[in-house]
Amino acid sequence: MSHTVVARLQDALGASVTTDPDALEATRDDRSGWRSASLPIAVVLATSVDEVQAVMRIAHATGTPVVPRGAGTGLAGGAIASPGAIVLDLSRMNRVLEISDADELAVVEPGVLNGDLNDLLAARGLWFAPDPASRAISSIGGNIATNAGGLLCAKYGVTREAVLGLAVVLADGRLLRTGHRTVKGVTGYDLTALLTGSEGTLGVIVEATVRLRPIMPGATVTVAGVFADVDGAAAASAAVTAARLRPAVLELIDAAGLARVAAHLGDDELAGTPLATLAPGETFLLAQTDGAGAADEAAAIAARFAAAGGRVSTSTDDATGDRLLDIRRAMHPALAASGNVLIEDVAVPRSRLPEMFREIEQIGARHGIEIPTLAHAGDGNLHPNFVYTGDEVPPHIWQAADEMFRAAVALGGTLTGEHGVGVLKRRWLADELGDDSFELQRGIKALFDPTGILNPGVMFEASAPAPR
Amino acid sequence: MSHTVVARLQDALGASVTTDPDALEATRDDRSGWRSASLPIAVVLATSVDEVQAVMRIAHATGTPVVPRGAGTGLAGGAIASPGAIVLDLSRMNRVLEISDADELAVVEPGVLNGDLNDLLAARGLWFAPDPASRAISSIGGNIATNAGGLLCAKYGVTREAVLGLAVVLADGRLLRTGHRTVKGVTGYDLTALLTGSEGTLGVIVEATVRLRPIMPGATVTVAGVFADVDGAAAASAAVTAARLRPAVLELIDAAGLARVAAHLGDDELAGTPLATLAPGETFLLAQTDGAGAADEAAAIAARFAAAGGRVSTSTDDATGDRLLDIRRAMHPALAASGNVLIEDVAVPRSRLPEMFREIEQIGARHGIEIPTLAHAGDGNLHPNFVYTGDEVPPHIWQAADEMFRAAVALGGTLTGEHGVGVLKRRWLADELGDDSFELQRGIKALFDPTGILNPGVMFEASAPAPR
Known part of the structure; x- marks a missing residue:
C-alpha cells in the first residue's frame, strides 16, 4: 500500500x-x-x-x-x-511574493524564515512584529501554524494579530482562501484566526498575507537588572507593570537558567555585560523600550528595578541591547547543549508569576531536579525546562511536567502559551479544555478533515496508539 | 405550539x-x-x-x-x-464582574455598555480600546458578537484583539468557556476568535474577559483639515500613511456627508471649528495622535495635510479634540434624522481608497442618488450611506449597494468591515466567500447549532424564506 x-x-x-x-x-x-x-x-x-x-x-x-x-x-x-x-x-516554498508599502502587508510562501522577511523589510522601514526567539531559523508558516508568541507579545500581540489572510490546501486538495488585504473584515466566521494555531490539523498553509508595521522611530533603550533571587526579579517585573509601563521586551531568567547560559556562553561573551560577575543564585531581568517615549520609559523602569534591589544598567546603543537580548536568546541552545530538553510553556496571569515561580521551585524539590526557567514576564508566559539524558523523557519528568501544568491551570493559566500542543502536550488537552470544548474542537477537526489524514496524533490522540 | x-x-x-x-x-x-x-x-x-x-x-x-x-x-x-x-x-446583564489592575483585564456581562466600562476604567488609568462610533449606546456583548471596529483600529486593533475569553451558552443550554486570562494561550483551536463576530449564530455570549490597556500618557493632539474635494482629502490621507505616521484616528467625511452633518448640527455647534465656514464641495479629514510622540506626529501630519492643499488647524486641548470627534460621531444621527438609512460598510486596502471614492461617485451618478460617505481612512473602511423614505429599501438602492459591494471586492476588499452580515448583507455572503469557504462556514454553523435555532436568517439565508 x-x-x-x-x-x-x-x-x-x-x-x-x-x-x-x-x-x-x-x-x-x-x-x-x-x-x-x-x-x-x-x-x-x-x-x-x-x-x-x-x-x-x-x-x-x-x-x-x-x-x-x-x-x-x-x-x-x-x-x-x-x-x-x-x-x-x-x-522550499520560501518566496516573498509581494511587499506592499502602501498597505503595509506582505504576501509570503510558508517557508520564508521570519528573520529573512524582517531583513528584507528593514530597508523599507517596515517590520513583521511576531518575534519568536527562534526567528532566525523558524518559518512564517510554522509561526502561523502554532500561533507563535515570542518576546514582544505584551506590546505587539501574538502571530494571530499579524495574519490578515491565508491560502490553505484542504484535506482533499481543494485550495481555500481566507481573510482580506484589509485590517478590518467581518464577512462570515473568522477562519483565518481558526486556522492560525491549528498545527497542521485542519489544512496546509501555502500562502499568508501578513500585516506589517512601521519600524518604531528612535532608539531602543535597554535596561538590565541583576537580582539576588527570583523573588526580587519578579517583584521588579510586577512593579513595572503596576506602574503601567509597557516595555516592548520584559524577560526574566531564573538562577538555574542564568547559570546555564553563562556557562554556555563563557566569560568572553559576557565580558562587559552586567552578567560578567554573577553571584550564585542571581537572576536577570531584561527590559527594552521603544518609540518616542523610550528614554523616559526606560528611566522609569530602571527606577523600579533599583527599588526592588537590582543592580541596574541602562544602555541606548543598539549593539549593547542586541548583545543582551542575544544572551536571552541563547537560553535554549545553552540547555540543548547539555542534554535533551523538555520545554514547558505554561502561561499564567502575570500577577500570578511569583506564585508560579514558587510552584516550580516546589515541584523541582519534590522530584529532585533542577528546572531552569525563563519567563516572558510582561505576559506571564514561562518556560520551565527539564534537561534529561537518553532518548525518552523519564517518567519522573513527565510527572513533574504534569504537576506544572496543573499548577498553571489552577492559577488561571494555560498548558501552552505559544509552542502549541503537538504530540508533547496532547495528553492534557482535554483536561484543560473541558468536555464541551473538547467535543466542539473534535467536531471542527472532523469538519475540515473527515478522514483524519492531516497530522494525526498532533493536538488530539490518534485513534491508533501513537508511538512514544 | x-x-x-x-x-x-x-x-x-x-x-x-x-x-x-x-x-x-x-x-x-x-x-x-x-x-x-x-x-x-x-x-x-x-x-x-x-x-x-x-x-x-x-x-x-x-x-x-x-x-x-x-x-x-x-x-x-x-x-x-x-x-x-x-x-x-x-x-439587563450589565454588571462589571471584575476589574484586575494587575492583569489589565475586566470580566463583564454582555449588556455592559462600551462607554460605561470606559468611564469606570478611566479613574484607574485603564481603557478598553475597541471604539465603535456608537460606544455610548452599544453593549460589549454586541461589540463582540459583531467583532466591532471603530475609529481606532488601524492603531489599536479590532474587538477580537481585545477579547481574551468568553462564556457562551450553546444551542442546547450547555455553558462553554473559552480562552484564558492571559495574553497568550494556544491550547486547541481558537474558539474565542471563532465566536467573536459570529453574530449570535453559534452561541449566546453571557460573559467576556476583555483585555485592557493603560491610557496613553500625555495629551491627545488633533489635526483637522478641510479640503476642496474628496481627492484632496484622500491624497492627504495617503500621504500620512505613506510617511509611516500612525495616528490613532484618521477619519474622512466627503462633501455630501459633511453638508448633512453641518445642517444637522447647525451653526452654533460648529462655531469656532474649522467647519464653521464651509464652501460647497469641501471635505473633512480628522487626525488624532496620542502617546509620547503625539506633538511631533501631529506636526508631521499637519504638514502633509497642508501640502495636499488643506486648510489645517491643530489643537492640543481635549475639549476641542472631543468636539471635532463628536462632529464625526454625529454623522449617523445626522443621516438618520433625514430618513431611513442603509449603511454600507465596505473595506478596501487603504491604497485603493481614492479608487473606491470614484466608484461611489459613479454608482451615485448612475442611479441618480447622493451617497454621503465617511471613511476610517487609516484602515480603508468606508461607510457609504443610502438615505431613503418608506419602510422598505427601494430596489434601485439595493442595486446601487450591490454594485458597491462588487466594486469593493474587486479592489481586494470586503462586503463588511465592521458591522457584520446580519440579514442586510447575507445575500452577498456566498459571493464573497466562495463555495469552499461558504460550505465550511455552514459546517461550523451546523456543528454548533445542529437544529438551526440560533438566530436563523442571520448571516446565512434561513431555510424558510425570510421576511423582507
Missing part, C-alpha cells in the same frame, strides 16, 4: 519526492526533544501550491496521513514523522 | 418573560433601517447565566428559534425579531 502511494507521488511530483533514508530520518524530530518511533514513507519537498494540492489529492484518495512541516524548529513535536505518513516539507 | 413555548418560558423564568405588545414591537428593528415583518413570540429579559441556559434548554427542546439581542444598536439587522422566535434580551 505505502509502495503504491509512493509510486503515485513520484508519478505526480517526480524529483520533489524523496525516500532517501537520511531525508526520512531527518523528519523524526524537531527542537522539542521528542523523537518519533517511525519513519515516514516519503518526504515531499514541495515547491508550489500545485504540488501541495497534488500531494493532498493522493493522500485523500489513498487515506494516507500527511504531516506538514516547515523549518523543523517546533518545540512540541507538531511536525514530526508519524506512522505511515507523507511528510510534506514546505521549506 | 408557540403558546406552549411561552407557557414553558413563563414557568421557568417568571417575570423575566414578557409578551407585552410594545416590548415585542421594540425588537423589530435596530439601527440598520431594516424592519422585521414579524413579531417574536416573547421577549426574555435575562438577568443571569442560569436564565439564559433555561431559555436555550426550552428552545432546544421545542425547536424554537432564539434571537440574542443586546442594546439593539446593530447596523446590519443581526438582532431583530424573526418569525416564531424568542428574543433573548441581554441588556
Whole structure:
C-alpha cells in the first residue's frame, strides 16, 4: 500500500519526492526533544501550491496521513514523522511574493524564515512584529501554524494579530482562501484566526498575507537588572507593570537558567555585560523600550528595578541591547547543549508569576531536579525546562511536567502559551479544555478533515496508539 | 405550539418573560433601517447565566428559534425579531464582574455598555480600546458578537484583539468557556476568535474577559483639515500613511456627508471649528495622535495635510479634540434624522481608497442618488450611506449597494468591515466567500447549532424564506 502511494507521488511530483533514508530520518524530530518511533514513507519537498494540492489529492484518495512541516524548529513535536505518513516539507516554498508599502502587508510562501522577511523589510522601514526567539531559523508558516508568541507579545500581540489572510490546501486538495488585504473584515466566521494555531490539523498553509508595521522611530533603550533571587526579579517585573509601563521586551531568567547560559556562553561573551560577575543564585531581568517615549520609559523602569534591589544598567546603543537580548536568546541552545530538553510553556496571569515561580521551585524539590526557567514576564508566559539524558523523557519528568501544568491551570493559566500542543502536550488537552470544548474542537477537526489524514496524533490522540 | 413555548418560558423564568405588545414591537428593528415583518413570540429579559441556559434548554427542546439581542444598536439587522422566535434580551446583564489592575483585564456581562466600562476604567488609568462610533449606546456583548471596529483600529486593533475569553451558552443550554486570562494561550483551536463576530449564530455570549490597556500618557493632539474635494482629502490621507505616521484616528467625511452633518448640527455647534465656514464641495479629514510622540506626529501630519492643499488647524486641548470627534460621531444621527438609512460598510486596502471614492461617485451618478460617505481612512473602511423614505429599501438602492459591494471586492476588499452580515448583507455572503469557504462556514454553523435555532436568517439565508 505505502509502495503504491509512493509510486503515485513520484508519478505526480517526480524529483520533489524523496525516500532517501537520511531525508526520512531527518523528519523524526524537531527542537522539542521528542523523537518519533517511525519513519515516514516519503518526504515531499514541495515547491508550489500545485504540488501541495497534488500531494493532498493522493493522500485523500489513498487515506494516507500527511504531516506538514516547515523549518523543523517546533518545540512540541507538531511536525514530526508519524506512522505511515507523507511528510510534506514546505521549506522550499520560501518566496516573498509581494511587499506592499502602501498597505503595509506582505504576501509570503510558508517557508520564508521570519528573520529573512524582517531583513528584507528593514530597508523599507517596515517590520513583521511576531518575534519568536527562534526567528532566525523558524518559518512564517510554522509561526502561523502554532500561533507563535515570542518576546514582544505584551506590546505587539501574538502571530494571530499579524495574519490578515491565508491560502490553505484542504484535506482533499481543494485550495481555500481566507481573510482580506484589509485590517478590518467581518464577512462570515473568522477562519483565518481558526486556522492560525491549528498545527497542521485542519489544512496546509501555502500562502499568508501578513500585516506589517512601521519600524518604531528612535532608539531602543535597554535596561538590565541583576537580582539576588527570583523573588526580587519578579517583584521588579510586577512593579513595572503596576506602574503601567509597557516595555516592548520584559524577560526574566531564573538562577538555574542564568547559570546555564553563562556557562554556555563563557566569560568572553559576557565580558562587559552586567552578567560578567554573577553571584550564585542571581537572576536577570531584561527590559527594552521603544518609540518616542523610550528614554523616559526606560528611566522609569530602571527606577523600579533599583527599588526592588537590582543592580541596574541602562544602555541606548543598539549593539549593547542586541548583545543582551542575544544572551536571552541563547537560553535554549545553552540547555540543548547539555542534554535533551523538555520545554514547558505554561502561561499564567502575570500577577500570578511569583506564585508560579514558587510552584516550580516546589515541584523541582519534590522530584529532585533542577528546572531552569525563563519567563516572558510582561505576559506571564514561562518556560520551565527539564534537561534529561537518553532518548525518552523519564517518567519522573513527565510527572513533574504534569504537576506544572496543573499548577498553571489552577492559577488561571494555560498548558501552552505559544509552542502549541503537538504530540508533547496532547495528553492534557482535554483536561484543560473541558468536555464541551473538547467535543466542539473534535467536531471542527472532523469538519475540515473527515478522514483524519492531516497530522494525526498532533493536538488530539490518534485513534491508533501513537508511538512514544 | 408557540403558546406552549411561552407557557414553558413563563414557568421557568417568571417575570423575566414578557409578551407585552410594545416590548415585542421594540425588537423589530435596530439601527440598520431594516424592519422585521414579524413579531417574536416573547421577549426574555435575562438577568443571569442560569436564565439564559433555561431559555436555550426550552428552545432546544421545542425547536424554537432564539434571537440574542443586546442594546439593539446593530447596523446590519443581526438582532431583530424573526418569525416564531424568542428574543433573548441581554441588556439587563450589565454588571462589571471584575476589574484586575494587575492583569489589565475586566470580566463583564454582555449588556455592559462600551462607554460605561470606559468611564469606570478611566479613574484607574485603564481603557478598553475597541471604539465603535456608537460606544455610548452599544453593549460589549454586541461589540463582540459583531467583532466591532471603530475609529481606532488601524492603531489599536479590532474587538477580537481585545477579547481574551468568553462564556457562551450553546444551542442546547450547555455553558462553554473559552480562552484564558492571559495574553497568550494556544491550547486547541481558537474558539474565542471563532465566536467573536459570529453574530449570535453559534452561541449566546453571557460573559467576556476583555483585555485592557493603560491610557496613553500625555495629551491627545488633533489635526483637522478641510479640503476642496474628496481627492484632496484622500491624497492627504495617503500621504500620512505613506510617511509611516500612525495616528490613532484618521477619519474622512466627503462633501455630501459633511453638508448633512453641518445642517444637522447647525451653526452654533460648529462655531469656532474649522467647519464653521464651509464652501460647497469641501471635505473633512480628522487626525488624532496620542502617546509620547503625539506633538511631533501631529506636526508631521499637519504638514502633509497642508501640502495636499488643506486648510489645517491643530489643537492640543481635549475639549476641542472631543468636539471635532463628536462632529464625526454625529454623522449617523445626522443621516438618520433625514430618513431611513442603509449603511454600507465596505473595506478596501487603504491604497485603493481614492479608487473606491470614484466608484461611489459613479454608482451615485448612475442611479441618480447622493451617497454621503465617511471613511476610517487609516484602515480603508468606508461607510457609504443610502438615505431613503418608506419602510422598505427601494430596489434601485439595493442595486446601487450591490454594485458597491462588487466594486469593493474587486479592489481586494470586503462586503463588511465592521458591522457584520446580519440579514442586510447575507445575500452577498456566498459571493464573497466562495463555495469552499461558504460550505465550511455552514459546517461550523451546523456543528454548533445542529437544529438551526440560533438566530436563523442571520448571516446565512434561513431555510424558510425570510421576511423582507
